[in-house]
Amino acid sequence: MSAEWFFRALHEAASSRMQELNALDAAVGDGDHGSTLVRGLTRAATAADGRRAKAFMRASGGASGTLFGLVLHEIERHLDDGDDLAKGLERACARICDLGEVRPGDKSLVDSLAPAAGALADGKSFAEAVSAAEAGRDATRDMRAKCGRARHVEGGGVGHLDPGAVSLVMMLETLAREPVS
């Protein structure tokens, strides 16, 4: 099955939550996380098969476009080519930690991604992986940021969810709605 349905559904989800994501980002960053996601997903939804995550990187722009694009790249390979999702998410997580110089606990998308990838690697179901990601997302509320613009915010953004961790969960929740063919 092609990844088209996923990118279309994710575009719809991100569009309906754009203001919420921008508001979350405004508390800890420059307030454009929802808009940049939607900009990238608008292109990805209509791109050619096999080029969707790359279209996202191009249109979304910046380092965050690249890092989220690496997650979407693995999901796209899983849906298009049947590549193993557990290995893909693990690889994306390792790459993001390496490129973004970020670790679990730093208040970033990795705090959602790493628990999900870990759950799948342990042989748990996708639903359990999504729950693990949601718990990781909720834990970012009490974290002090060690990466990104949030570390320059007073208090390191403590008391606010990390917008990247929130949108990463949105990606996994969208993937969980895979239509029965």
Place this chain on the structure above:
Amino acid sequence: MKKLFNDPATMVDDMLDGFVSACPHVRRGELDPRIVVRQRNRKDPDASVTLLIGNGSGHEPIAMGFVGQGVLDANVVGDVFAAPSADLILDGIREVNGAAGTILLISRHSGDVINGRAATMLAEEEGMQVVPLLMYDDISAAPPERRAERRGAPGTMFIYKILGAAAEAGWPLERLTQLGEDVRERTVTLAAAVSPGISPLTGQPMFSLPDDEIYLGMGVHGEPGMGRVKTGPVRNLVEEMIRRLLDDRPVAAGGRAAVIVNGMGGTTMMELLTVWAETVAALASRKVRAVAPMIGSFVTTQETGGFSISLFEPDDEMLEFWCAPSDTPAFPKIELTDECPA
């Protein structure tokens, strides 16, 4: 502030139209028009290692001006002051890659590093052999013991040229990568900014500085460095800069250093030649010979006033590659200027 553009949305593409039609050395990429590819005397990418770099625009003539025989095989052009996206750099790698492999040069700035390394990972997934080579030389960005945290500054041009010449001479990928790292370890740069450039994005000055002050160690996008000094004869400023450069990476008495005096866009050739003359004198007073200079405005930030000095202590082979002939739109001929070469 007055700027000669049509539309902010097309300014980079308008510039590229002009560049490509003026320079028969290059053409647009087949995969994307934001890629400038070497056209004249192309390499056989299965026989010779290819070199490319991605960078934000607004710093011309670097790097598109160095695409051609003896330097780069391609340049991936981002928006103004913004790194090109990973997938665009990946397209650039696809344009030039062959069985001999490719080196992706990366000037060490956050967006360039993340997008360039991500592009390398994606290229390897597709079976291409690509090595990312990080370049950094700005001594104001981190102390010598943390040199790998430094920014890329105009001294990176030593790597472009020396690797370009060695690739042309048929050096294989692994040896070229080692050569690039060796040149990097021998290169230091320090900049002095006099007056701000105007951002084409905002129309506003990129920093502010009192009339009687010069900023030491500013990055190519106006990033902070060492701090302010008072204006005075340029001799004193150059002496201070050479002292700091040699403190950071000493050159022994009796040694030699190749030099780049780079203008930031708003500084005249008259001033840059004066800086070079003072550099020769400051090095001579320490019994170091200044050789093979590259003098001019190559890495610019719009009309920023100021310059940088880069020192590089070459071995004989590196110096030969640095002075090798090249044929690109903007890389100058480098003359040895040394009566008794080693």
